[in-house]
Amino acid sequence: MLPSIRCRRTNLIRRPCLSARLSTSSVLLANRAIVYSSFGNPSEVLSAITYPDLPPPPSKSLNVKYILSPINPADLNVIENKYHSKPSPVSSLSEGRHKFPEPHYVGGNEGLAEVTEVGPDVTHYKVGDRVVLTKQQSGTWASARTLHEDDVLKIPVGLSEVNPPTAYNMLHSFVEPKEGDLVMQNGANSAVGQAVIQIAARKGIRTLNFVRNRPDIDSLKNYLQSLGATHVFTYDDLKDKETVQNIKTTITKKGTSLMLNCVSGEPTKDMTRLLADSATLVSYGAMSKQPLILPTSLFIFRDLRCRGFWQSKWYEEHSIQQREELMKTLAELKLREPEYEILNLKGTASDEEVAQQVRSVIAKIQEGRYGRKVLLRFEPAQ
Amino acid sequence: MLPSIRCRRTNLIRRPCLSARLSTSSVLLANRAIVYSSFGNPSEVLSAITYPDLPPPPSKSLNVKYILSPINPADLNVIENKYHSKPSPVSSLSEGRHKFPEPHYVGGNEGLAEVTEVGPDVTHYKVGDRVVLTKQQSGTWASARTLHEDDVLKIPVGLSEVNPPTAYNMLHSFVEPKEGDLVMQNGANSAVGQAVIQIAARKGIRTLNFVRNRPDIDSLKNYLQSLGATHVFTYDDLKDKETVQNIKTTITKKGTSLMLNCVSGEPTKDMTRLLADSATLVSYGAMSKQPLILPTSLFIFRDLRCRGFWQSKWYEEHSIQQREELMKTLAELKLREPEYEILNLKGTASDEEVAQQVRSVIAKIQEGRYGRKVLLRFEPAQ
Known part of the structure; x- marks a missing residue:
């Protein structure tokens, strides 16, 4: 010593x-x-x-x-x-x-x-x-x-908070939804998911959110709705034909054009039934530890477009001015x-x-x- | 009667x-x-x-x-x-x-x-x-x-022949490869695959072709090469580490930017190891009857882009003049x-x-x- x-x-x-x-x-x-x-x-x-x-x-x-x-x-x-x-x-x-x-x-x-x-x-x-x-x-x-x-x-x-850049850029780099449009996401209670809900809500963009079922699901739903989530469902709901039909009739109608995915595997496949033709599915995570499994017909007949997003690459491709501009924009949004x-x-x-x-x-x-x-x-x- | x-x-x-x-x-x-x-x-x-x-x-x-x-x-x-x-x-x-x-x-x-x-x-x-x-x-x-x-x-x-439009449009609607570039495809012996080989060869575009293994594989390879195929391998070859390494070192090098898929399932997943960053995978069929199964990391970290192509939709979206222009172009190519x-x-x-x-x-x-x-x-x- x-x-x-x-x-x-x-x-x-x-x-x-x-x-x-x-x-x-x-x-x-x-x-x-x-x-x-x-x-x-x-x-x-x-x-x-x-x-x-x-x-x-x-x-x-x-x-x-x-x-x-x-x-x-x-x-x-x-x-x-x-x-x-x-x-x-x-x-x-x-x-x-x-x-x-x-x-x-x-x-x-x-x-x-x-x-x-x-x-x-x-x-x-x-x-x-x-x-x-x-x-x-x-x-x-x-x-x-x-x-x-x-x-x-x-x-x-x-x-x-360092997750909002991912949320912000995913909402702005692919299909740019406008006021009244609907964005669908899974892992909606993740840090990025919560930022997506808030950024979308600030712009009048509706969100259709999916989370895992759990004993205290109602309190999670309430919490996400308090952030501005328009709709919250569980992956289990996607197994129920009536619920899916109800979502199609009353919420997605012609389908959503932007889906954000941090889960992959089965829940993601189920969600694609709610997509519009020529929709873009942006992946930024795979919390299910499963690959992305999608029917090829979605690409051929419904013109699905699959992309990925990685904030680190965004930083690499953008100047220090653009990076700081993004941070300023996010600070002004005052996200919870x-x-x-x-x-x-x-x-x-x-x-x-x-x-x-x-x-x-x-x-x-x-x-x-x-x-x-x-x-x-x-x-x-x- | x-x-x-x-x-x-x-x-x-x-x-x-x-x-x-x-x-x-x-x-x-x-x-x-x-x-x-x-x-x-x-x-x-x-x-x-x-x-x-x-x-x-x-x-x-x-x-x-x-x-x-x-x-x-x-x-x-x-x-x-x-x-x-x-x-x-x-x-x-x-x-x-x-x-x-x-x-x-x-x-x-x-x-x-x-x-x-x-x-x-x-x-x-x-x-x-x-x-x-x-x-x-x-x-x-x-x-x-x-x-x-x-x-x-x-x-x-x-x-x-009615398949060349699919082949021609897939080579021109996404990543447009130039002379010397490499395009990868599976189902290379399909009618569309054969048209891809020939159209690419006419433009000096190299093709890396995959087919199913079969007893008369050499005669199929010879036939595809006679159409202008630069390289022909089987899906089995993708299971052999040395062959894959050899393909990477001598053929794909930095990877290919355009892959055409009519198979899906396991062979398609294996082929993605040969893709360049920000490559586009265009699906027009799923002969394996399997879905497209891809690691989410390919989208996030390697910026893979998945699209689909359907010739019927192309017709819908193009005028009679554009349709006839395409047919004229294809007739001039005199494909076998x-x-x-x-x-x-x-x-x-x-x-x-x-x-x-x-x-x-x-x-x-x-x-x-x-x-x-x-x-x-x-x-x-x-």
């Missing part, structure tokens, strides 16, 4: 860092990250690590501290090595002040962060700016990171955030305690019915 | 027609059609009927005699009542000269016909013109019909017709013999390995 000194002002412990065993310099072991060195079940492979404060950022880079970092379903797939975009391993979280014995990955893809220090040649960002990540898999489950300025996006004060739960990672807890806390929450999320999004909040480690 | 008189000049039998039992007039029982009165297995429900010559066509209509009428897989689905577009029952095949005791459907959707008589107010067609059908399910398995002029399309002399077999329905045979002949060929087609298209040719019935 290395000797440590408690700082009176910050109440943080100053300790010689790992590499300092050789250099004898000392830095603040103020940071913590949730990491893994090999792919596998997140509730088994994740650990927590404490690391020293960051050195000043290099040219065109920023140091940030994370305010909130969500645990998204896709993050678990990344750790299981079952996701399209792969994380890059890092050998250090605090260049020159700490080094992993072997390369590690830092969990997390999304996060709301605050700029704490700007490097040389950075003109677009200043200390105190709030930013989100536009680069894939940059490792947001950490209290502080050094990031390249091209990999972040400044967001207006008041906006702290989805219900979430903050998992506070206490500074007084040990790395093992923190890791255990994260792993057990993830194990519950993996059971599939956690209900609300979990956001990690790192207290300064001691 | 009604008395009949053989005509010396035409060698046809003159018989009082069914309705003539009342009217006592007599007409030529020169025509035959393959019909059914209820949906079901075509090798069971089809029958043949002899009917009188046609009365003069009404305003804006034509009488035609069919030269050749293909038996397409979709025709069998129509008879089974498993197809998107439904036929309309008819109460007579020769208005005023014959009447079915109950409404019947006439088989067949495609056909090459010759105009034999034009009604009042027809200016665009003359006797001797060759026409194909643009209206769905108008019943082409017949020796002669009366058709509205809006439901046919004049085709240039020398063109007698796919191998076919003509099923000659003899005039001397009885209705029951003709029906038996058609049903037994269809039973073989239903076994799925008939190999070549069957075209019906009606001799004048006696």
Whole structure:
């Protein structure tokens, strides 16, 4: 055990860092990250690590501290090595002040962060700016990171949610529904789904929403309707001929021209019966873990068009001005955030305690019915 | 049995027609059609009927005699009542000269016909013109019909194949490949597939073709290559990692941007590994009788775009000038017709013999390995 000194002002412990065993310099072991060195079940492979404060950022880079970092379903797939975009391993979280014995990955893809220090040649960002990540898999489950300025996006004060861009762009990049039009979606209670409901409602676009059946279905329906959902049904309703006929007669009539899908599998196939000719089905997720299974006749005789949407690609293809314009538009919409739960990672807890806390929450999320999004909040480690 | 008189000049039998039992007039029982009165297995429900010559066509209509009428897989689905577009029952095949005791459907959707008589107010067609059908399910398995002029399309002399429009339009309506580009397709030995190969080859577009494995696979490969196919593989090859890697390294490289599908199911899914980002998959058939099954990730992360093509819809959406322009373009390409077999329905045979002949060929087609298209040719019935 290395000797440590408690700082009176910050109440943080100053300790010689790992590499300092050789250099004898000392830095603040103020940071913590949730990491893994090999792919596998997140509730088994994740650990927590404490690391020293960051050195000043290099040219065109920023140091940030994370305010909130969500645990998204896709993050678990990344750790299981079952996701399209792969994380890059890092050998250090605090260049020159700490080094992993072997390369590690830092969990997390999304996060709301605050700029704490700007490097040389950075003109677009200043200390105190709030930013989100536009680069894939940059490792947001950490209290502080050094990031390249091209990999972040400044967001207006008041906006702290990173899902609305997906919702907004899906409503504007394919078929652009007008006031009075009907948009259909599944996974309507997801973070994106809730944003879709609200953005559509602001524009007078009606929404036909589908969710999984559950014991408290009425309270979920009420909640989504309070956000502006026009209609809410369950996938089970699609198995009932009378209900489907009723939806066709009173709601969809000639069918809907835009369907947003984050589920795939059977429920999505059932929903396509409610589509209009030449409708567009936009997929942004596959929570059923099933492929998209559609009769070929839908494409041939009903001119169905299937597309996909990935916000990361949108960022890649749009300028910093366009990105900031989108964030401004979303801030002005003042969307209600989805219900979430903050998992506070206490500074007084040990790395093992923190890791255990994260792993057990993830194990519950993996059971599939956690209900609300979990956001990690790192207290300064001691 | 009604008395009949053989005509010396035409060698046809003159018989009082069914309705003539009342009217006592007599007409030529020169025509035959393959019909059914209820949906079901075509090798069971089809029958043949002899009917009188046609009365003069009404305003804006034509009488035609069919030269050749293909038996397409979709025709069998129509008879089974498993197809998107439904036929309309008819109460007579020769208005005023014959009447079915109950409404019947006439088989067949495609056909090459010759105009034999034009009604009042027809200016665009003359006797001797060759026409194909643009209206769905108008019943082409017949020796002669009366058709509205809006439901046919004049085709240039020398063109007698109705599949090339599908091939041509799929190569020109979505991603338009340029010289040197690569187009991938399955069912490459289908009539449309063979037209795709030839049209692409004329423009210097390379084709990557997939077919089912079979004992004489090399002779099929040679045949398709003689049409201009650049590469021919089997669906089995897609199961072999080394072959797939080899195709990627030497043929597709960055992937192909246009894939044409008439198979669906597993082979189609396997082929998508060879697609470029933002590729378009155009479906025009589902010979596997399986749905289109695709990982949702292809849409989200690789921007796959799925569309469908239906030539009948193209006709609906294009003017008579555009339709004829297409036919002219295709005639100029001088495509080699796919191998076919003509099923000659003899005039001397009885209705029951003709029906038996058609049903037994269809039973073989239903076994799925008939190999070549069957075209019906009606001799004048006696």
